Amino acid sequence: MVLADTHEAGHRSEPGDPVIAGDQPMARPQGPALPPNPYRALGSPYLWRASVQLATDAVMGVAGLAVLTALGAAVCLVPAGLVGVPLVILAGRALHLLGAAERQRWSAICELDIPPQPRPALSGPLLASAAALARSRSSWQLVAYFGVLAPWSLVTLLGSALVWGLPLALVMLPAYYTQLPSGSASLGLITVGDLGTALLVSAVTLLLWAALAPLVVRGLLAADVLLARTLLALPRDVTLAQRVEYLTESRARVVDAAEAERRRIERDLHDGAQQRLVAMAMTLGRARSRLKGSGQDAALELVDEARASAQEAIIELRDLTRGLHPPVLTDRGLDAALSAVAARLSIPVDVDVDVAPRPSATVEGIAYFVVTEALTNVAKHAQSRKAWVRIRRTADRLAVTIGDDGVGGAKVSPGGGLAGLADRVSGVDGRLHVTSPPGGPTLIEVEMQCA
Incomplete structure (x- = not known):
């Protein structure tokens, strides 16, 4: 069982959440697995870490059960008056703090980095905070996680006792069997009444423990990791959405x-x-x-x-x-800058720009570059008598159209000038489309996000 896996995406951190450097999506490091050879597994630090993780499940299970009990009692007090609402908020805050502590436990012991979940806003008005807590998907996931962890921790505690406590008692049998009240130890069908039998039981127990302990720990930890990744981490659809948002922003x-x-x-x-x-x-x-x-x-x-x-x-x-x-683009905008470009060309160009309010300097710069390059290509290759430029802003979209009455045949080919324009436009969530049948006319249509 791999103790650490990859975590799919980043998280927009809330106050009190663990902060990821740069607030960016990070991959969870791939941790070493338990060696398949039992004798090598016994020397692996990850066997011992996994055992500590399983043994301490009970502590978090008890803490989670206490918080869930307090939360349930607070919810029951809400219909009786507003006294229950502050208690619900306090219990909800404690629930999210416990969830953060649980992620820290996974990271510190097993080197498994579980992405933190967004916390609901609990610092505003009482009723609004309580409503945010009730609507929070992460709150319900934490309720489910600690609700399952409480009984499951009994299984992991029992498993840890069977893996470590019982074998240790049998391995040490030669040292204390004579001190028992009967002077011997009854192990079902076997009665240990002499040193030879005690040594045989100790040796067989040691061999069985070396062979089975890694397998039992591996199985219990696999279920533990599945529970944590299912209910303690962000759902996959949320992580993917956050990653898309982060990549768009970056x-x-x-x-x-x-x-x-x-x-x-x-x-x-x-x-x-x-x-x-x-x-x-x-x-x-x-x-x-x-x-x-x-x-x-x-x-x-x-x-x-x-x-x-x-x-x-x-x-x-x-x-x-x-x-x-050009400075004129910064000072006076697209209309003046493109009119200056058109005035320098050898063919007449009709420029019609209406972009109120002005888009960002980045979008203006890309639009200027696209129009300038397109008009330069028209003057060099299109054999046209005239060209035109029309730019309109509608809400958060900027539409740019460059046309000419030349010979046509322009196409977006890899490594070509139009492909370079398309790549530059895509940097602001834009699209470039070329219509250029043989004989013309040629239309280059660009649409960009400019909010």
Whole structure:
């Protein structure tokens, strides 16, 4: 029996819950199993840990029974007046604290990390807190867990006694059988009245214990783990839903960080390298003025070449920064930024943008990038006479449509430009669809989450 298994997902921690680093889903570590060889199993620390776990079930079972009894008594007092409501809340809080202690016991002894369950809000108004406790799925699971653990702990306690207590008494028989009132020990069909018989019983008991103890402990622990994972841990549907929610949020954080980094790079290029290139071009212009008429035609030619290269670098750098995140997009939004892009193209582009209220900077940046890349491809490859861009916001969705009257035939192929746009759109829970029959027209439709 494996003492530790994988835990499917993370948990949104409530006050008082064990905190998982980063509040993120974590996998439960796969723990070692009891060795199948009984003699090796006897030397395994996990046999002894499992035995301690089974023996201490009774302690938690008694504690759970006491809390359930108090909770039941408090519920019975509710119809008699509001005095029962605070008692219900106190008992419910004690129930969840006991559940947290039980998870700690599993983790400390058996290295089995059981994901904590969400706790109901019990710090508000009394009636609202009591209602939250009654509606809480985790509360009912804890009631069921400790309700089953109380009688089950008697089985594990008896099993521990049979595994350890009875064999120990028989193994030590040669040391004390003569001290018994009759001077011998009756073991059913066998009466131990001499040292040889006592040693034989001790040896047989030791061999049987070495062979059977790991199997009994393995079976009892398997049932114990099943009970804990069924009623003490989060249900699988809840853990999967929480994992999907966490992955969605973490993906959004990654996309936001990437867009923020693009904006930072744009600012650094605009305020740093671009300004230095402009200053260098101006300096070269002054140098050319001083060299003009000096007869140093070779030097003048070199200055002209350097100045032309600087101006080309400035143009390329401006184009690069516009592709990253232009300042006009931050300052004035999509309408102004895309109108500036359309004005630079060689074909007429009709831009129609209505996105009030403005979406987040991340969504704006992705929409700008998609439209810019699509229009660049139209100008280079579509052989079209005109293009159009239409952007609308409806509730929490942003719809972007880019069209042209070109030759058509565009498709989303792996590694292609449209596939890259689709990947970038998917980062904000978006979808990209391309309609481009041969002969045109071509429509690129994008829908993104922008709440």
